[in-house]
Amino acid sequence: MNGYGARVPRRLLITLRLGETPEHLPSLLACRRYGVTPAESIDGGPIDRLLRHHGGALRCTRLHNSRTRHDQRPGTAGARRYDDVEQLTGVARVLRVLVQDDRHMPALLQALAQLASVEHVRPDQLSGIPFDGVTAPGRPDELAAWQSRELIRLPEALGFEPGDPAVLVGLADTGVMGSHSDLEPLRRGFDTVDLDASVTGGLTLIGDNHLSDEEPDDEVGHGTGCAGILHAGGLSLPPGGAGQCGLTPVRVLGAALQNDKRVGIGALSNIDAGMKRLIDLGVKVINMSFGTPESALRPDDAPPHQEVVRYALARGVLLVAASGNSGKEERYFPAAHPGVIAVGAVDAALKPCSFSTRGGHVALSAPGRDIWTTGLTGYQRASGTSFAAPFVSAVCALMASYAQRRAMPLTPELAREVLVASARPFPVAGVEGGGAGVLDALAALQALDTRLDALLEDEP
Template sequence: MLAGAALAASTAGGAQLLPSLPIGNLPLPSTVQNVPLAGNLLSPLSPAQRSAATMPSLDRLGVGQGISDLGQASLAELRKIRLGELIRSNPAQLDAGPDGLPVRRGVLLAINPADAQLRAAAVAGFRVEAREDLGGIVSVTLRAPARMSPKAAMRRLMQAAPGLAADYDHVYEPAGGALLPVMGAVLAGANPPPMPAGRTIVMIDGGVAAHPSLAGAKIVQHGFAGAAKATGHGTAVASLLIGRDGAFRGAADGARLYVADVYGGSAGAGSASAIVRALAWGASKQPDAISISLVGPSNLLLQRAVAILAGRGIRLVAAVGNDGPAAPIQYPAAYPGVIAVTAVDARDRALPEAGRAARLDFAAPGADMAAALPGRGYAKVRGTSFATPLVAARLAAKGSPQALGVEVARGNGKVGRGIVCRTCRTDPKAVGAK
């Protein structure tokens, strides 16, 4: 197993949720206001919808009304705008890496570096900021010289230490809405009960708020970007795993849940290095499945961590994203050894905004369904983020992808081997979801 950090007690976190679309008359980002967008591809959207779809600071529980009906090129354009706004909204934390993708500002990641390579990097002006032995991988965070762009820093590092395995510290998004901490919300599982034998699921996401559906649930949370803080996205995903409240049922009701918060309430977090630390911690819990509702580019450190876990029989389930088939393939879903998940609506149709997959394994309900809001109440959710925990829950119960494949139902469109957990959707009307 990858060695994990010691289990830490959960702490209360604060924050505010904007649960649904449309989000009112918010100012449009400058890229939407002033720049022609590929022949006005976004013209079908109202100003409020454009703003909600492109501003990363809003806690959206999925793809909004009207956005899912856009063409493939428009969805891909929205992705570029959203990522640009994420960088502009977090200037102290993020910078634009290759292809404009968000990366942590001023740092590079060296994987299993030799001492001679680190000495050469130091001569070139790089400083070791952190060194972590993750069991099979040594990750060294290098602080680049001041005011150096990510690409310039990488060029200098490669010139100084040829052959060094290195990458940017890419930032990953929730595959179903941006994150915002929930003001005044209490973390679920602040006083976790003893963990008895039974199914164990690890969830890598934002923090999870207390909610009636999670009362009495077996939850432990740990933060990998500061203290764990409750988010709408994390709360929704957790409820779909282990929630239980009247008509609402999660797909793994009764399972133990370990929550690895890689955001700490900040949309500018969620880095590859944090996700790898979370994977190491999660693997130490000997889980029946790890659910990952995050998407981003391929990253060398993350790729190697996933390969180690998959090689040791740890089952990873990840979302393909919601930027449409014209957008780039997203990771970690596309890595070998990861079960890639898409979403379907109540009529078993693949969502048109579901991302392109290098390999598509299963689909599950991801629209026309309810999930928990922090504190109390439910919201309608939409996106591959919310299909992923359903597949992870069934995988934990069945024990293998092969056994899971026996229970699939047919669907319309690209659904991989078929639809898993087809009856796991909770009708929004049944719980008064907004």
């Protein structure tokens, strides 16, 4: 996994301070779906003057739609339908701005950051995932496919808790090939990608990338691979780790060619818009196998995905992210955000993979080398922290199902504590930056059971 870090030309994201967002600004979804015209002015004051001085004409929308739909509060303007959580976490205050002239973008960003009404400003950058899965034309190696699942006692965990269809996992990725014969039926997903050739530098876009729509069809294979770990039907692969839980795919990363290999690539605004909509659809867990390295950010940039991560945690959503594939000790976002469960990768001997990005923010590790899963043309053997994260997301879904079965809440904080406390120690000494150890699915459910008992005993 790697964040490309290139700017989307002429596009920036501005988060205004609480109480500073004008009501006339339409949402991006309203402009795309209902033909509303983007605003050509924001505050009629210093923000507009700076934007026009450095960038010429402007067009602006709110990045996120409100959680409350128009039909739930008819006659109420969209800007007034955002609730307190949306306002306080910042998702109601994120603006996506397109300027006419890109030549003075650094000066524009610096000037906007000095305004009292601006909480922070950043360029709309590209985030992505190189992909190097090995396609298998026939059936996968059955013994090898089961090995990664058995290493973390996932079959026993599914016997302990089969999963609840009411618990939904959101998969923010390159989409999913929903017609795959070895994928259980998926819930309806959607697509937020809007890229064109001018934004991708030396990469060649392929497939459907220009306009967002409601079809999350995978053209890379990465999202389909993650989906197989979570939701395989047990035809030629072991059953999906999330059991009977539902899976909602969203295509936040489009398809491109890099050195003749397919990669997933998407703008930060594409990713955040997809994440927000998943949260509002009621998912309990979101798997995020993508990232942007801290080294790709300007020194004064706020970390990407900040508002939508805060929003998810405030809504009680469990966020699981791949730590990265740089093999270094560094921070990728969203994995490095507080509250996110960052996952490293281990091999079949439970030793950390050489490519796994390390750091004190990593919570634990899971199998991530030569993982058999679904692909665009049958099956694939894939490696990367991208494929370690779905194992943890699956166990989070099982934990949420078990807590719901006991009529007890599972908070993001409790889920992380249980996963860390129940992890198996690494088989070698001196491992640093790989988290508390290796995921143990059954032990996590058993530890959760004990914690829920303790919570009940503590009630007055």
